[in-house]
Amino acid sequence: MDRARSPEEAAGPNPITVGLPQRTQEPEQPPRQLRGLLRIGRAVVANRALRAAALACAVMISLWNVDRVPDASIMPALTGLALFAFGKYVLCPLRWHVLSASGCRRFWHIRAYAESELLGLVSPAHAGADLWRIHRLHGVGIRRTAAVAEVALDRFVGAVGLVVAVAVCGVTLPPVVLGAALGGAGVVLLVALMVGRRRPDLASRWPWPSPRVFATGVLLSVGYQFTIVCLLIGAIKAVGDSVSAFQLLAVFGASQIAGVLPGVHGASPREGALVAGLAAIGVSWTAALGAVALTALLAWAPALLIGGGSLLVSRRGWFAGSGPMPGVSST
Secondary structure, eight states, rough: OOOOOHHHHHHSSSTTTTTSSSOOOOOOOOOOOHHHHHHHHHHHHOOOHHHHHHHHHHHHHHHHHTTTSSOOOOHHHHHHHEEEIIIIIIIHHHHHHHHOOOBBBBBHHHHHHHHHHHHHHGGGGGGHHHHHHHHHHHTOOOOHHHHHHHHHHHHHHHHHHHOOOOOOOOTOOOHHHHHHHHHHHHHHHHHHHHHHOOHHHHTTTTTOHHHHHHHHHHHHHHHHHHHHHHHHHHHHHHTTTTHHHHHHHHHHHHHGGGSSSSOTTTHHHHHHHHHHHHHTTTHHHHHHHHHHHHHHTTTHHHHIIIIHHHHHHHHHTTTTOSSSSSSOOOO
C-alpha cells in the first residue's frame, strides 16, 4: 500500500527554483591565517629530515652548555628531575583533560601531551607542542577553531597558575610580569564578553569552563610550578650552590616574560633571563650558567623516554585494536 504523499510532494517541484543550485551547509573553516599556520606546522612536523635536524641541533646546544657545569653532583638533579617529570607529564595532561571538551580519556591526554612536549623542545618558542595538540584534537573530530581555543585556554590557565603560585608564596612578582599576566587576563575577558554578546552561537561552541573546572586547572598548574622549582633547586644544589625556594619561584616567574621571544631550547631568551635572575639573587654566574644548562639537558630525558615512546607506539599501531583513535571515550 502506497503511503500518502505530503502536500509539498503532491505539488511537485517549484518552477522558480528548478535548475538553480541548491545551497548546502558548508563545514566551518578556520581563519585564513590560522589555516596557513597549521599547514606550515603540519609540513614541518611531517618532514623527517627537518625533525631530525632540529632534534640534533637542540641536543647539541644542550650538550655544549653542559660543559659549563662546574663539578656537578648528579643525585640532587635527578631527584628534582623525577618531581619535574611528574609535574610535566602527569599534572599538566590532567589539567588539559579537566579543561578539555573532547571526551577523550586521561591516558589519551597524557600520551598526546608527551608527544607534543618532544616536538616543542625542537621548535622555537615551544610552538610545535601547541600545533601537535591541535592536530591530535582535530584527529578525534574536534573542529580546528575549537581545538585552538582549547589549547589557548590550557595555556592561559597555566599562566594564571604561575601568578597564583608566586602569590601563595608571598613573593612580590616583578611589575612587568604581573602587568603582562593581568593584561592577558583582561584581553581574554574582553574578547569573551564581546564574543558572547555579538556571536552567541560561536560562544556556545567554545570551551568555557565552569568556576570549579577553572579552579581545578589552576590548582594543577600551581602544583606543576612547584615541580619546576624542585628541578631548579636540584640543579643549583648539583653545581654546589643554594638559593631560597621563594626567591627562585619569583625569578622563574620573571623569566617567563622572555618566553614570548623565539629561541631554541637550551639557548633561548628564557634561559638567559633565568641565568640573570639567579645571579641577581646571589647565585654565582658560573653556578647559574651551569644549573640552567643542566636543567635544559635533563628535560630531554623524560621527553625522549615518554614522548618518543608514545610516538613510537602510535607509529607501530599497538593500540589499533581499541578503536579508531586510542583513548577516545564512547560517551
